[in-house]
Amino acid sequence: xxxxxxxxxxxxxxxxxxxxxxxxxxxxxxxxxxxxxxxxxxxxxxxxxxxxxxxxxxxxxxxxxxxxxxxxxxxxxxxxxxxxxxxxxxxxxxxxxxxxxxxxxxxxxxxxxxxxxxxxxxxxxxxxxxxxxxxxxxxxxxxxxxxxxxxxxxxxxxxxxxxxxxxxxxxxxxxxxxxxxxxxxxxxxxxxxxxxxxxxxxxxxxxxxxxxxxxxxxxxxxxxxxxxxxxxxxxxxxxxxxxxxxxxxxxxxxxxxxxxxxxxxxxxxxxxxx
Numbered sequence: 001x002x003x004x005x006x007x008x009x010x011x012x013x014x015x016x017x018x019x020x021x022x023x024x025x026x027x028x029x030x031x032x033x034x035x036x037x038x039x040x041x042x043x044x045x046x047x048x049x050x051x052x053x054x055x056x057x058x059x060x061x062x063x064x065x066x067x068x069x070x071x072x073x074x075x076x077x078x079x080x081x082x083x084x085x086x087x088x089x090x091x092x093x094x095x096x097x098x099x100x101x102x103x104x105x106x107x108x109x110x111x112x113x114x115x116x117x118x119x120x121x122x123x124x125x126x127x128x129x130x131x132x133x134x135x136x137x138x139x140x141x142x143x144x145x146x147x148x149x150x151x152x153x154x155x156x157x158x159x160x161x162x163x164x165x166x167x168x169x170x171x172x173x174x175x176x177x178x179x180x181x182x183x184x185x186x187x188x189x190x191x192x193x194x195x196x197x198x199x200x201x202x203x204x205x206x207x208x209x210x211x212x213x214x215x216x217x218x219x220x221x222x223x224x225x226x227x228x229x230x231x232x233x234x235x236x237x238x239x240x241x242x243x244x245x246x247x248x249x250x251x252x253x254x255x256x257x258x259x260x261x262x263x264x265x266x267x268x269x270x271x272x273x274x
Contacts, residue, residue, distance in 0.1 A: 001214075001239070001242070001247075001248055001249065001250070001251045001272050002028045002029045002064070002066070002249070002250045002251065003026070003027055003028055003029070003250075003251055003253075003265055003268050003269055003272065004027055004028065004029035004030055004031060004066050004250045004251065004252035004253070005022055005025070005027045005030055005031075005252060005253050005254065005261060005264075005265070006030070006031050006033065006069075006252065006253070006254035007019070007022060007030040007031065007032045007033055007036045008033040008035050008036055009022075009254065009256060009257075009258055009261055010022060010025075010036075010258055010261070011258065012036060013036070013037060013038035014036075014037060014038075014053070014057075015032075015036060015037060015053050015054045015056075015057035015058075016053075016056075016057040016060065016061070018030075018036045018057075019057045019058060019060075019061040019063040020057075020061050020063075021258075022061075022063050022261075023061050023062065023063050024262075025261040025262040025265055026261075026262055026265030026266060026269065027063065027261075027265055028062075028063065028064065029063060029064040029065070029066040029250050029252070030063055030064075030065060030066060030252075031066055031067045031068075031069060031105065031213075031250075031252050031254070032054060032065050032067070032068050032069065032099070032101075033068075033069045034046075034068075034069075037050065037053070037054075041069060041070075041071065042070060042071075042072055042085065042088040042089070042092070043088065043091065043092075044088060044091075045091060046091045046092065046094075046095045048098065050095075051095045051098035051099045052098065054099040054100065055098060055099055055100045058100045059100075064100065064101075065099055065100040065101040066101065066103065066213060066249075066250040066252060067101055067103040067104065067105050067151060067212075067213060067250075067252075068092055068096055068099060068101055068103070068104050068105070069105050070088070070089050070092040070093075070104045070105060070106060071105065071106060071107035071116065072084075072085030072086075072088065072089065072106075072107065072109075072116065073085065073107065073109040073110065073112075073116035074106065074107065074108055074109035074131075074132055074135045074136065074139075074159075075108070075109035075110065075111060075123070075128050075131045075132050075135070075159050076109060076111075076113065076116075077111055077113060078113070082131070082135055086135065086138055086139065089104070089106075089139055089142070090142050092104055093139075093142045093143055093146050093148050093150075094142070094146055096146065096148045097146065097147065097148065102147060102148050102149055103148070103149050103150075103151050103179065103212055103213065104143070104148055104149070104150055104151065105150075105151045105152075105153070105181060105213075106139070106150055106151065106152050107153075107155075107158060108132055108136075108152050108153075108155070108158045108159050108160040108169075109132065109135075109158055109159055110123055110157055110158055110159065111123055111125075111128055116158075117155070117157050117158070118157055119156065119157040119158075123157075123158065123159045123161065124159075124161075128159050129159065132159050132160075132169070133169070133172055133173065136150075136169070136173055136178070137173065140173060140175045140177055140178060143175075143177045144175065144177050148177065149177050149178070149179045149212055150177060150178055150179065151179045151180065151181040151212050151213055152166065152169065152178065152179075152180065152181065153166075153180070153181040153182070153183060153186060153215070154166045154180075154182070154183075154186055154187060154203065155183075155186045156186060156187075156188075156189060162187070163187065163199075163202060163203035163206045163207055164206060166180055166206070166207055167206045167207060170207075170210055178210075179210055179211070179212035179213075180207045180210045180211045180212065181211070181212065181213045181214070181215060182203060182204070182207065182211050182213075182214050182215065182242075183214070183215030183216070183217060184196065184199070184200050184203075184233050184238050185215075185217045185218055185219045185225060185231070185233060185255075186215075187199040187200065187203060188219070189219070189223040190219070190221070190222070190223040191232070192232075193232055193234055196232060196233055196234070197234060197237050200237065200238055200241050201241055204241045204242065204244065204245050208244070208245030208246075208247070209245065209246075211242070211245060211247050211249070212249060213249055213250050213251075213252060214238070214242055214247065214249070214250070214251045214252070215251075215252055215253070215254065216228040216235065216238075216251055216252065216253040216254075216264075216268060217253060217254055217255035217256070218230050218231030218232070218233050218255075219231045219232060219233065220232065225255045226255070227253070227255060227256035227257075227260050227264050228253050228256070228264050228267060228268060229264065229267040229268075235267075235268070235271045236271055236274065239251070239271055239272055251268060251272065253265075253268060
């Protein structure tokens with residue numbers, strides 16, 4: 001497994017210093033975000049020289065681009081908002097390989113109109129699922145044309161709120177270009193160690209062959225997100241279960257401040273080595 005981090009953990013508005021900071025902190029790969037270039041996370045356009053800057057920085061530092069973030073609210077109640085997000089997503093998909101990656105990460109969305117990471121009770125309605133599959137079909141068509149994979153993540157606040165909902169989406173879409181990002185901290189809010197381990201095992205049973213990336217953040221006993229190794233998740237168990245599924249891809253941390261990055265890299269490297 002390659003130890004990675006969200007690139008936007010590091011301050012900077014150009015690719016080279018951000019990737020160099022990731023390397024110095026002990027990371028081999030990053031999940032990149034256009035915010036690292038001083039741009040919106042979902043730009044209205046992506047010039048070829050922008051893609052080239054990212055690829056060149058990756059080659060110079062030896063830090064690979066595991067994925068590009070392209071999150072927008074895929075089930076926003078306002079169709080025009082979804083259309084604008086789909087249009088911007090198309091630009092990211094078209095540019096992904098020039099940036100050095102073939103994985104683009106998504107947010108499956110929520111009916112909340114203000115925050116794409118906030119739960120809404122209408123997320124469980126058939127209409128919300130219909131909007132998701134309609135939106136995802138468009139995204140997958142573009143991804144298939146460009147040879148790119150789209151990564152979706154079970155996230156309690158979103159329409160794909162669990163491993164079983166992620167499995168349902170895989171079954172509904174029937175596309176090899178749809179992949180899974182698995183973060184154990186997104187499978188529960190509060191849980192005992194035994195309960196969290198059971199949720200991880202169940203998720204990997206359902207999704208294992210489709211996992212393209214694993215995320216590594218943690219939750220404390222109160223349910224708040226904390227840096228990996230500072231909460232209740234047994235990352236040794238998580239890595240063991242990923243290996244059971246023959247996963248050997250990037251393990252990417254986030255939800256931490258920059259000064260904690262080196263310590264988390266050391267922690268995760270120790271877990272993977274063990």
